[in-house]
Structure formats: C-alpha cells, structure tokens
Amino acid sequence: MEWSDIRIFLAIARAGSLGGAARAIGQTQPTMGRRLRALEQALGQTLFQRTSDGFVLTAEGAAVFAHAERMEEEALAFARQLSGRGRELDGMLRVSSSDWFGVHMLTPVIAGFIRAHPRVAVELVTDARLFSLARREADLVFRIRAFDEADVVQRKLMRMEYALYAAPGVAPPRAGGGEGHALLTLDTGFADLPDVAWMRRLLPAARVAFGSNSREAQARLCAAGAGLAVLPCLLAERVGGLRAVDLGEPAPGRDVWVGYHRDLRRQGRLRAFLDAAFEQLGDGGAPPGADPAADRSAHPSAPPSTPPAG
Known part of the structure; x- marks a missing residue:
C-alpha cells in the first residue's frame, strides 16, 4: 500500500464519487479509479459498492476507513509539526442533522468553529433519512432519539420543547x-x-x-x-x-442526541466541534472538554427509523 492510495480512498469515501474526490485532491477521475483498483487488489478486498447513488463503503471498506483516518491524522500532525503550526486542526468534518436544526441551530456553531479553525472544512448534510456512522456517511449526527447502533458514542445535547x-x-x-x-x-x-x-x-x-x-x-x-x-x-x-x-x-418535548463512531472519539477536529456545540447549545449533556471515556456508548441493535434532530 502507498499513502497516496490511502488519501485517494479517503477522498472517494467522503465525496461518494470519483469525480468529487478528483476535484477535492486535484487528480483526474481516471487516475482516481486506477489507484482505487490498485488499492483493492493490494488488500484483496472490495472497498466500495458501486451504486446508482455513488460509491458506498462495504463492511471491509468501513473497517479500512477507520484505520485510514488515523493514518491521515498522524500524517497531518507530522506535517503541522514540520511547518511549525503545532496543534492547529485541519481536515474534513461531516455533520448531519434535520433541515431546520442544521440551518437555525448548527450554522451559528459552524460559523464560530470555522473562524477558530480555518483549516477545517465542515460539510453539513441535512436530510430526514438516517446516516450510517458505521459506514462513515457522517462523522457527527444530531437527532431526536438516542442511538442504538453498535460502536456509537453518544451524548444528550439539549432538551427541545x-x-x-x-x-x-x-x-x-x-x-x-x-x-x-x-x-x-x-x-x-x-x-x-x-x-x-x-x-x-x-x-x-x-x-x-x-x-x-x-x-x-x-x-x-x-x-x-x-x-x-x-x-x-x-x-x-x-x-x-x-x-x-x-x-x-x-x-x-424531545431530547436531542449527538452521536459519532467510537473510532473517532479522539479525533481533534470532532472533539473541538463537540465542545463548541455544547458550549452554545448544550443544557444537560457532558460539558465541553469531557473525557471520551465519560461518553455513553450505544448498545448493539438494529437502528430505528427515526429522523435526525427535528
């Protein structure tokens, strides 16, 4: 495996298409497809399902994604250390919620977060359907019911009347x-x-x-x-x-919960965003800066068909 192929894999997983990934990292679409095939051959695994809606991670791809993100974190930290930027955060953070909650509640949080961490790109996806944290369709999900999926860490953010x-x-x-x-x-x-x-x-x-x-x-x-x-x-x-x-x-009334996959619990940009969200919106969850071990993990079960925060 080569690190450049891992970067391409991450870009495709986040964009959901070869074209979007190519634009994100400045490569051509044929190059993206060729390097992905090389990575899959090297691993002996199919990492994506090719669907009419784009590229969707397989179970094997989701497992690789968790390790690839940790590799990316270390590579970014290495680059920051050499460039003298110290602990400055960067990378992509994908957040999901219902439409109104994203527009009215999260955009002020995102605005302040972007100003504080200009090298982090935040992608807000508002949709009534549930995004899979296990398959990395989102990094953070805000919704109105506690999570039941396996390996999801969750906190109660606030109470809505x-x-x-x-x-x-x-x-x-x-x-x-x-x-x-x-x-x-x-x-x-x-x-x-x-x-x-x-x-x-x-x-x-x-x-x-x-x-x-x-x-x-x-x-x-x-x-x-x-x-x-x-x-x-x-x-x-x-x-x-x-x-x-x-x-x-x-x-x-309803409680608003925020959840993320346990593999991301020590990711710097995710934890910084959580701190900002709890500081501006929280009224009963874990305080900003709380130890990840204090977060509540969901119990394995089939995910309920419940909309995001709404």
Whole structure:
C-alpha cells in the first residue's frame, strides 16, 4: 500500500464519487479509479459498492476507513509539526442533522468553529433519512432519539420543547374537536412521532392539509396562515409570525442526541466541534472538554427509523 492510495480512498469515501474526490485532491477521475483498483487488489478486498447513488463503503471498506483516518491524522500532525503550526486542526468534518436544526441551530456553531479553525472544512448534510456512522456517511449526527447502533458514542445535547402554533389571524381550535381547521404535519413516514400523535389525539376532527419531512416547510406554511402545526419552540421563535395555541395539555418535548463512531472519539477536529456545540447549545449533556471515556456508548441493535434532530 502507498499513502497516496490511502488519501485517494479517503477522498472517494467522503465525496461518494470519483469525480468529487478528483476535484477535492486535484487528480483526474481516471487516475482516481486506477489507484482505487490498485488499492483493492493490494488488500484483496472490495472497498466500495458501486451504486446508482455513488460509491458506498462495504463492511471491509468501513473497517479500512477507520484505520485510514488515523493514518491521515498522524500524517497531518507530522506535517503541522514540520511547518511549525503545532496543534492547529485541519481536515474534513461531516455533520448531519434535520433541515431546520442544521440551518437555525448548527450554522451559528459552524460559523464560530470555522473562524477558530480555518483549516477545517465542515460539510453539513441535512436530510430526514438516517446516516450510517458505521459506514462513515457522517462523522457527527444530531437527532431526536438516542442511538442504538453498535460502536456509537453518544451524548444528550439539549432538551427541545414543542407547541402547537398558528398565524395570528387563525382562530384557535377547541381541544377534542378541530372542525374546520387544517393541520400541517409530518408525512406518513413519521406519523408515529409523539408530537404528531398528540396533535391528532387532541384535534381528531381537523383535516390534514399538508405533510412533509421538513419542519421548516411546516413552519413557513403555518406563518402564512395555511393551518396549525406542532413545531419545536426554537424553530417557531426563529421563523417569527407565529403564536402558540394552548389546548390545555403541553405538547411532548424531545431530547436531542449527538452521536459519532467510537473510532473517532479522539479525533481533534470532532472533539473541538463537540465542545463548541455544547458550549452554545448544550443544557444537560457532558460539558465541553469531557473525557471520551465519560461518553455513553450505544448498545448493539438494529437502528430505528427515526429522523435526525427535528
């Protein structure tokens, strides 16, 4: 194996395509493909599945990825030492969350982090689907349910309260009824979430007018007077133009968890980002700078079909 091939492997794993990896490290796409084949032949393993959505790590590739990242960390530290930059952080950090949480909660954290660590590139991926930490689809995942995957280290970041909201001109509904009211809710894939069930239970006669996996879309439509929506209070405050509706029973709140693969628990840029996130957002998790051994590891199990922080 050659270190240059390991760098190419890491670039492909992070970009998910030969073209994206080639642009990231300044090589041609044919060169990337040729060096990847050479590495796979040297290892005697297939490292990626070639799918219509791009290159996806195999189980063997995921195992190689963990070692390759540690090699990269040492190579970067070596280069920093020689150039006199000491402990300056650099490299790529991929963060995943729901759309609204990424836009409204994480971007201020990312802005400060980039200013403090200009050599670290942060990639924020907002999506309703779960990203696999084991397959390195993301380095850090923020979501509203504790992790059950094997080898995932997690912390509770914060508590989020929810409430029913309407535009100022919308007449408030009556608990136990809801006739004549439109509901803006999550799509059918998330119908079992506590806040969705709570709204349907308290407003059984209301009709569902809109469904989406985007809380941001629900909030914008709600502010435009299209109907009622259960929203995270933090999101409602940031969107503005909304008033809370009291049905006599509070909407269920949710905890936000952050998780990462245990192989990354001593990665400098990841731990620095965690410190920044807990400093700005945390209200009950481990304090910034906590020892990795104090983090809570998830128990092996099939991952639940739960959206990221939302």
